[in-house]
Amino acid sequence: MSGLSARYGAVAALRDVSLEVRAGELVALIGANGAGKSTLLRAIAGLVAPAAGRVTLDGRDVTGQSPEAMIRAGVALVPERRRVFAPLTVLDNLELGGYALPRGREFRGALEAGVEEAYRLFPVLRGRRDQLAGTLSGGEQQMLAIGRALMTRPRLLLCDEPSLGLAPLVVAEIMRLLSRLREAGTTILLVEQNALMALRAADRAYVLEVGSVVLSGAARDLLGDDQLKAAYLGGTG
Numbered sequence: 001m002s003g004l005s006a007r008y009g010a011v012a013a014l015r016d017v018s019l020e021v022r023a024g025e026l027v028a029l030i031g032a033n034g035a036g037k038s039t040l041l042r043a044i045a046g047l048v049a050p051a052a053g054r055v056t057l058d059g060r061d062v063t064g065q066s067p068e069a070m071i072r073a074g075v076a077l078v079p080e081r082r083r084v085f086a087p088l089t090v091l092d093n094l095e096l097g098g099y100a101l102p103r104g105r106e107f108r109g110a111l112e113a114g115v116e117e118a119y120r121l122f123p124v125l126r127g128r129r130d131q132l133a134g135t136l137s138g139g140e141q142q143m144l145a146i147g148r149a150l151m152t153r154p155r156l157l158l159c160d161e162p163s164l165g166l167a168p169l170v171v172a173e174i175m176r177l178l179s180r181l182r183e184a185g186t187t188i189l190l191v192e193q194n195a196l197m198a199l200r201a202a203d204r205a206y207v208l209e210v211g212s213v214v215l216s217g218a219a220r221d222l223l224g225d226d227q228l229k230a231a232y233l234g235g236t237g
Helices: 037-044 067-073 090-097 107-121 123-127 138-152 168-183 195-201 226-232
Strands: 002-008 011-017 026-030 052-054 075-078 156-160 187-191 204-209 212-218
Touching: 002 037, 011 037, 011 052, 011 212, 026 037, 026 168, 026 195, 037 075, 037 156, 037 187, 067 075, 075 138, 090 107, 090 138, 107 123, 107 138, 123 138, 138 156, 138 168, 168 187, 168 195, 195 226
Parallel strands: 026 187, 026 204, 075 156, 156 187
Antiparallel strands: 002 011, 002 052, 204 212
């Protein structure tokens, strides 16, 4: 994307943001609350209409396309706070994630294959398949949200704060899964307040402050940046 700006009424949420996510990378987007991180993901996913700038996918301008069109183009969003369909079962949630799969003779087979892949990635979900999603633990709901997003086999997975409100052991499991997905070829843009964890997992990273990119580079280099350490990593030591 280049020069992306977005507003909520009179409030500028993003200001001239340019960002690149290359195929096969895990790119971290870090920043404080209110920095515009979620807005950026929502703009890429088609949920927020940019006021200016361009969103491109494989060199094709997809700015302003609908969320459905972006899903079909290969972009999937794991939203902040999971947003599972609480009154529906685990299986229902997964199958809803596959609604954008191409319809035709192969649809049912593709849907079942997606569900089986989710169960392979998250075995606990198989045993919970008939359980209402709202009764799952926070960690299980996060697994379900990721599994649901993967139903269309996206090329670009947008993850918004997957560690939020979860126990450290569950967070570590989620991050291991994201690393495995990246190794298997899924491109990932990860929004995360836990800057240290995100930078350790990422190839590259961007720092967003008040809607603008203020720092970017290789994740390993940013881990040693004194300015970043002071602001997000708990000091300069």
